[in-house]
Amino acid sequence: MTILAPIVSLLATVVLFYGVGAKGLSRETAFWRTLRSVLPVVDDEAREAGFHTTYELSEREHVGVLDLGVDGAEELLTGLGGIPTLLAAHKTSPDGRPEVGSWGFFGYCPWFSRLSRPAQFALMLVAPKQLHIMLFERDDGRVDVYAHYEWSPYNPFVALWHLRGRGLDIDEGVRRARKKLGLCQS
Template identity: 25%
Template structure:
């Protein structure tokens, strides 16, 4: 089975079971499940499948055990990817993808304890370093063959509001 097919199958399974797993986890932990503006690395302009494929080729692993993350506007993320020096490395780079539309993905990142080596520290969000994660993720994006831009917070929010307004108008037109 190809990586893409395997990822899509596990992605669908994670989407089906994820809400139940997340509710169970939140009963025992205070894990932050929203992305922070300080964790914004860049906006990538390509199809999300292409970005995921390029990340995979660059050594990132799709992370099906990650809690769902949400933006401040409540938009659910579309992918959680990690990069580690080895499976049980002390730290990992965690990239969170938020698909804004068919060709635009906001990438958020942070460096954190590897959940395989430090499950309690990871679960409790100990040692989260957004600044270092953003720095590392931007370096990764610079090495990839993707069109990425650093957009200001205001520009991204105006774009998000425009997207929501277009979706609302489309719903009204369909009614």
């Protein structure tokens, strides 16, 4: 696992940015939603290898509610410089709803999405931490937002820490997400 984590991290970053033509897969949210929905099926095998592919979030990770639907929330997160995450466990909310979006912010602000693909790729490889924001659709059509702050899964030097859940900071993630999204404490 110690040797494998940096390799998986590098390969995932390449696929994320260069997987489908010049656009890559980083903006194919429907594709990621579908792919990530099968992660719970392989969780038992993953846990035997020392990591996980699915888990339930805690209420402490709740950031607030966006008065937007899923598509609007994803547009907002893209505009703020976020990208859909590939290397992340599939989450369920404390009340059992499956995530509908998983987004990473790597400290580079909105201008990150305007950089060239090679520049984005290089920055992803060196970003030590990420703000991880997860979206959950509500019955009323709005979106619940959950978050935590953690080691980046795309940086080969810290990928293993990410996969093992070391250094996950719920309070910092919720604080950063509320600030980024302009949400008050719920």
